[in-house]
Amino acid sequence: MITFPLSLSADWQSTAQVTGLSNAEKEWLFEPHSLTAKLKSQSQRFAVKVLSEQKVDLSQSQQTLLSEQVSTVLNREVLLLCDEQPIVYAQSWLPVTSNNTNNQLHNMGERPLGDVIFQDPALRRTDIEIARFDDNHPLQSLVSELNLPNRSLLGRRSVFSLHNYKFLVCEVFLPGAYLYS
Numbered sequence: 637m638i639t640f641p642l643s644l645s646a647d648w649q650s651t652a653q654v655t656g657l658s659n660a661e662k663e664w665l666f667e668p669h670s671l672t673a674k675l676k677s678q679s680q681r682f683a684v685k686v687l688s689e690q691k692v693d694l695s696q697s698q699q700t701l702l703s704e705q706v707s708t709v710l711n712r713e714v715l716l717l718c719d720e721q722p723i724v725y726a727q728s729w730l731p732v733t734s735n736n737t738n739n740q741l742h743n744m745g746e747r748p749l750g751d752v753i754f755q756d757p758a759l760r761r762t763d764i765e766i767a768r769f770d771d772n773h774p775l776q777s778l779v780s781e782l783n784l785p786n787r788s789l790l791g792r793r794s795v796f797s798l799h800n801y802k803f804l805v806c807e808v809f810l811p812g813a814y815l816y817s
């Protein structure tokens with residue numbers, strides 16, 4: 637049984653620091669536009685499966701990723717499925733604010749986050765960071781639960797801003813993702 641939120645603590649590196657990536661890995665990890673759109677272009681059927689959405693209080697160190705003012709986020713954990721295959725595990729931290737800004741992002745259900753945020757020309761994204769998740773990372777319990785082969789995985793994360801609403805999106809490419817082929 638998987639426990640959520642899944643820890644994604646890892647050695648996050650800037651794209652300039654990370655080495656040993658293939659061209660396919662760079663293409664997917666450094667994709668600046670919507671990953672949803674890219675996945676849709678590579679598959680016949682795309683779907684989001686919501687694994688968990690729960691309010692979580694951030695630790696001090698986690699708060700530094702967003703802002704000291706943010707103590708609670710809605711942690712949204714999903715699988716992105718292409719032709720019924722789970723290709724990406726995504727974890728998004730959507731701040732819960734007193735004036736409830738951007739509550740549209742808190743009620744997405746099976747709608748892909750990317751389909752909403754990339755429509756807004758005001759969207760900004762900080763530099764993408766990359767991490768490797770080895771065979772012993774807690775994330776591998778999800779891989780086993782999905783009956784996917786155990787292998788070292790690659791993931792990316794960045795902080796988005798919509799006007800003054802900042803949120804973090806992490807995406808881990810699961811075994812079978814195109815970038816590993």
Ligand SMILES: C=C(O[C@@H]1C=C(C(=O)O)C=C[C@H]1O)C(=O)O
Nearest residue numbers: 670671672714726747748749750
């Ligand atoms: C940020 C995007 O949205 C995607 C969809 C997500 C969701 O629905 O929870 C989460 C991460 C992304 O892979 C994107 O398409 O780039």
